[in-house]
Amino acid sequence: MEVKVLCGCGAKFAFDVEPVNGQMPVAIYCPKCSADVTAFANQIISEKLGAPASAQVPRAVPVAVIPEAKPRLKASGADAVSAATPAQPVGAEANPAASVCNRHTRSAAAANCFVCQKPICLECMGQFGYLCSINCKYQAEQRGIRIPQYQFQKTVVANRWWQKVGQISAVIALLVVLLISGFIWYLYSGSQPKGFYSLKFSENKAPLHAEFLGKNELLLLFPEKLVVHDIKGKKDVWTASFTEKADTSNEEDEPSVGTFRRPRFTRWGVEPKLYLTKNLAWIALPKQVLSFDIRTGAKTQTIDLPGEMASFRATEEALFITSYSGPRKSAMTRIDLASGTAKTQETVPTPVERQMFAEEFPAGVLPTAAFLLESSLASDDEKKRALKTVYSKFISAGVNAIEMQVRMVEPKLVYVEAMKKAGPSALNATTSASTSAGLVAEEIFNDLKRSKTGGVKQVDESVYRVTLRRLLQEAEPWSGEVTGPPAVFALKTVDVLVGGKMAYVFDKQNKKLFEAKLTFPVADWLMFSAGESPFLELDKTLYFFDQGILTAFELPTGTVRWRLPSVGITKIQSDGKGHLYVNSTTASPEDIQYSEQVKIRDVISPVLLKVEAKSGKTLWRSSNLMDCELSGKYVYAMNLQIGGGIGLAQGLSDALGSYSPSSPGAEHFRIFRVDPGTGKRTWQYYHNSTPYEIDFEANRILLRLENEVRILKYMTF
Incomplete structure (x- = not known):
């Protein structure tokens, strides 16, 4: 007779047997879990022989193993599943419907103890597994009974949890080690700028200008061509050649590049100028202005100038070119960048009574060597007579241009103390050796300078009549008197006339909005500097610095929002997030008065400030940082040391000139x-010399050196 059995552990097997008195002649055990299944086999035999079963018997009740000497029948089927990991407790199918737990009488039995065969519930199984007590566990260990693992037993769950904790901890520890190692590498290597790309050129073949064009391209301006270079591909994308050559017939010979003479602004010695818009590259040559498509290099426009170019300035709206076409004859050309249209107006400057220094000159007039020598040797009375002059200057102002006509009304040159009076000699001081040496050196420098300059400086407090006329647009002229040499600074919506300790703010139609009295005059180097300005217009606020104070004026009313004392400011710029970056110095107001005083012990050094634009609050200051540059979220600063160090043996006037x-x-x-x-x-x-040009683009830095364009790059997050 064939008997098929399904054990509680999930194993299925079958065997042939000849019943004796309707029962198994020997005991039968599960081949997987060794459970005694004789009762199940007897029940099946009784059902097949037609004899009623004495009682309902569970299908695979596990019982204790009888002694090994007892013979067994060998199971013939191997259709079983491992009992070590049952999918779930045996449950009601393995127990009588009315069976309850031996310990928890209110809980239904889910299985039977593998040792004593007592019914156990899920709570017992959670504590002991397929055993009912510690005693049965001990008995199973003594008899060598293999007990299947119940996956929901507390100790099993805890072991499994701790195993996962161990694995996760190992992974975390590995990640921490990698993170620390990566951070150390980033700190000392990855975050440091390194040479990423380099273009080297032979002598006299280097570009005049280089800058980033997008993420992977460079724009290079050569004397005779414009080139877009692909960094990744290491090749030129396109080249656009210039056809115009400079007229150098009135100049000394200059080394040629091949057969091409380097184009330049021959009267002023200025190289071709480049200005980029979103899609175009504008090139200013002596007698032409060209535009090229940035993507293809195709020439899109050629604009002829009425004469040889004398000056060039670009704003967001337009290009302004002053052309010199002959003695006392010039023209102002405005090229609108949006439409590409050009508008030119002839200008006839007011005759001058003398030649002035280059920055004061009308377009196209150069100081002669004889005049410079004569001026340097002239007496004070002769200098006063030389101040009686009339001259004109042209300033680009966005939507239009300004002709500033200046006529001196009352000459007045005054001399003010620029150095402290000499005190007791440091040689007699009772101080330490190091302090005494510093005092002696400082005294020697000051004595030398005092003997050369007399310890005074000359200040021009002459009265000038200034007339502002608008070119390229109709507007009423403005005329008024100012004390001190005048200068006009053009901004986005307003223009500012500065003279002495007064500033006058105008709109683009010459309407005066307000005037402001200054604590200190504007530094001379800013008054006559091309491209530099002590003003910044931003969000209806005009930020302005004189020699000692940064002031925020509300536009257009002129109401003072805040003032920040800081001596020696050279530049202010905005990060677009409500902050100003201010390049200044550690000088004091006393250094303004005694600007020629030499300092060795208390050297004036540069400092970078971050200021809240709304309130003027200083957020931080960092010493020995000179020129600051912003590129998105990146802030860069530069530091220049000449010889012994920054500002060594300098007064404020000398120090500002070196920064x-x-x-x-x-x-x-x-x-x-x-x-x-x-x-x-x-x-x-660090680099052992100053680059000719520097450009910043996020985490990349371009250095234009003598015969090389070098790109630095560093990792960032």
């Missing part, structure tokens, strides 16, 4: 990345 990366004789040049939140330096890059 520029383009200063001659530079020996030690550094670029710093500055944390915008704290002002701390995150890294520095």
Whole structure:
């Protein structure tokens, strides 16, 4: 007779047997879990023989294993599933419907103990598994009974949980090690700028200008061509050649590049100018202005100028070119960048009584060497007579241009103390050796300078009549008197006339909006500097710095919002997020009065400030950082040391003149990345000379050196 059995552990097997008195002749055990299934086999035999079963017996009630000496029948089927990981407790199917737990009488039995065969519930199984007590566990260990693992037993669950915790901990530990290692590598290597790409050129073949064009391209301006270079592909994308050559017939010979003479602004010695818009590259040549499509290099426009170019300035709206076409004859041309249309107006400057320095000159007039020598040797009375002059100057002002006509009304040159009076000699001081040495050196420098200059400086407090006329647009002229040499600064919506300790603010139609009295005059180097301005217009606020104070004026009313005392400011710029970055110095107001005083012990040094634009609150200050540059979220600053160091043996006037990366004789040049939140330096890059040009684009830096264009790059997050 064939008997098929399904054990409680899930194993299925079958065997042939000849019943004796309607029962199994020997005991039968599960081949997987060793459970005694003889009762199940007897029940099946009784059902097949037609004899009623004495009682309902569970299908695979596990019982204790009888002694090994007892013979067994070998199971013939191997259709079983491993009992070590049952999918769920045996449940009601393995127990009588009315069976209850031996310990928890109110709980239904889910299985039977593998040792004592007592019914157990899920709560017992959660504690002991397929056993009912510690005693049965001990008995199973003594007899060598293999007990299947119940997956929901507390110890099993706990072990499984701790195993996962161990695995997760190992992974976390590995990640921490990798993170720390990566951070150390990033801090000392990855975040440091390194040479990423380089273009080298032979002598006299280097570009005049280089800058980033997008993420993977460079724009290079050569004397005879414009080139877009692909960094990834390491090749030129396109080249656009210039056809115009400079007229150098009245100049000394200059080394040629091949057969092409380098185009330049021959009268003023200025190289071709480049200005980029979104889609076009504008090139200003001596007698033409060209535009090229940035993507293809195709020439899109040629604009002929009425004469040889004398000056060039670009704003967001237009290009302004002053052309010199002959003695006392010039023209102002405005090229609208949106439409490409050009408008020219002839100008007839007011005759001058003398030649002035280059920055004061009308377009196209150069100072002669004889005049410069004569001026330097002239007496004070002769200098006063020389001040009686009339001259004109042209300023581009966005939607139009300004002709500033200046006529002196009352000459007045005054001399003011620029150095402290000499005190007791430091040689007699009873101080330490180091302090005494510093005092002696300082005294020697000051004595030398005092003997040369008399310890005074000359200040022009002459009265000038200034007339402002608008070119390229109809507007009523404005005329008034100012004290001190005048200068006009053009901004986006307003223009500012500065003279002495007064500033006059106009709209673009010459309507005076307000005037402001200054605490200190504007620094001379700013008054006559091309392209530099002490003003910044932003969000209906005019930020302005004189020699000692940064002031925020409300536009158009002129109401003072705040003032920030800081001596020696050279530049202000906005990050577009409500903050101003201010390049200033550690000088004091006393240094303005005694600007020629030499300092060795208390050297004037540059400082970078971050200021809240609305309130004027200083958020942080960082020392020995000169020129600041912003590129998106990145803040860079530069530091220039000439010889012994920054500002060594200098007064304020000398120190301000040296705080520029383009200063001659530079020996030690550094670029710093500055944390915008704290002002701390995150890294520095050193070069043993000042680059001709620097461009910043996010985490990339372009350096134009003598015969090389070098790109630095660093990792960032």
